[in-house]
Amino acid sequence: MLAIALVDRVGSGLWASVSVLYFTYVSGLSIAQVGTLAATAGAIGIAGAPLGGRIADRFPLTRVLLAVQLLRAMASLALLTTNDYALLLAISAVGSLGDRAASVLTRLYATRVAGPDRVRYQAVHRTIANAGWALGGLAAAAALALGTTSAYQWLLAGDALSFLAAALLTLRCGEPPSASRTVTSSKTPAPATKPTHTTPWRDRAYLAYVATDTVLFLDDAVFKVGLPLWIVHAGNAPHGLAPLLLVLNNVMVVALQVPLARFGTTTAAARALLLPLSAAFVLGGIAMALSATGRAVSATLLLTASAAAFTLAEMLHATISWELSVALAPGTAQGAYLGVHGLAQSAQRSVGPLAVTAAISTGPVGWMTFGAIISLTCLIQHRLVRDHLTPTQLSVPAVTVSEH
Incomplete structure (x- = not known):
């Protein structure tokens, strides 16, 4: 599955960095059309997380993931066949559904196959995924130097081929054990046991946890929207700093995500990291606010410190979320619960840009408020988790993590 993560993310890196340019220069869409397409596809894609998780509780996980990878490949290839706006929107929505479902399914696979080592497994998975994304982005940058329609089309085709390769690799993965299914061997699952009626939509504690986690995912919007716009808006730092801070974010995640995961290998430890x-x-938030008050050198240093702090927050939250989202879910409905948890990250993609642009528009005070609100949400989640986890979960001894 780790090889699948690398292949998948290399392809995603090829496409993510040029998708807007493709729709603009190859498909001939206006800026408004591109924005509407991205927003609509993203909104529809939100359903992919709970849908994928629910299906994975009823059918073999690897076969569901195989189908999703093929769906993503077909959606990418279909984009090459038309420039009709309505069709592009529909195809992009299908691809978005597949993307969000695949994200939840890979997390569920890690949960089932890694057992108590799931946090470290996820950390390694995320490190490899970030490396793959960077490789894809570098390849896309080299291809864009050509500036031709064919270059854009080949990048999209490369994205589709990565999903096909991931599908082929998925065929080699054994089916992990599941509390909601009976598996007779690592290769061939037996018929599912009687379906469980447990549903996360009636679990108020879990829904409250997902709501707080949606706020904690806002660090993603800082790097994708907040930092670039703030650098331009504040005007104290060179504009070329924005991509460098994104590189810093990626390098820190690749270098530190696995070591930091050691501090969240139990439910009690993950809660303490909040x-x-x-x-x-x-x-x-404070460093971002202060960056508007100094000259170029001090602004650059403060923005770099802010990027490092938000990257640390990103890594800590990833570790916490991997553990708590599973610990709060019943074993017989992990897919359904993790699918609902996937809504947190999906919803953040819509709420996040609005939150950071609001912070930018209100100046330094906005960034301090932004950081304070998320900080307060961490404390709320800390209390919420304590109230809804058993004493055993909160006092379990540390797990010894293998170095293999």
């Missing part, structure tokens, strides 16, 4: 996470968000 306190330093709260501090990281506050420091990131």
Whole structure:
């Protein structure tokens, strides 16, 4: 599955960095059309997370993931066949559904196959995924130097081929054990046991947890929208700093995600990390605010410090979320619960840009408020988790993590 993550993300890196340019220069869409297409596809794609998780509780996980990878490949290839706006929108929506479902399914696979080592497994998975994304982005940058229609089309084709390769690799993965299914061997699943009626939509505690986690995912919007716009808006730092801070984010994740995961390998440890996470968000917001008050050198240093703080928050939250989202879910409905948890990240993609642009429009005070609100949400989640986890979960001894 780790090889699948690398292949998948290389392809995604090829396409993500040029998708807007493709729709503009190859498909001939206006800026408004491109924005509407992205927003609509993203909104529809939100359903992919709970849908994928629910299906994976009823059918073999690897076969569901195989179908999703093929769906993503067909959607990417279909984009090459038309420039009709309505068709492009429909195809993009299908691809978005597949993307969100695949994200949840890979997390569910890690949960089932890694057992108590799931946090470290996810950390390694995320590190490899970030490396793959960077490789894809570098390849896309080299191809864009050509500036031809064919270059854009080949990048999209490369994205589709990555999904096909991921599908082929999925065929080699054994089916992990599941509390909601009976598996007779690592290769061939037996018929599912009687379906469970457990549903996350009636679990108020879990829904409250998902709501707080949606806020904690806002660090993603800082790097995709907040930092670039703030650098331009504040005007104290060179504009070329924006891509460098994105590189810093990627390098830190690749270098530190696995070591940091050691501190969240149990439910109690993951909950405890919410306190330093709260501090990281506050420091990131303060540094961002202060960057508007100095000259170029001090602004650059403060923005770099802010990017480092928000990246630390991103890594800590990833570790916490991997553990708590599973610990709060019943074993017989992990797919359904993780699918609903996937809504947190999906919803953030819509709410996040609005939150950071609101912070930018209100100046330094906006960024301090932004950091403070997320910090307070960390403390709320800290209390919420304590109230809805059993004493055993909160006092379980540390798990010894293998170095293999």
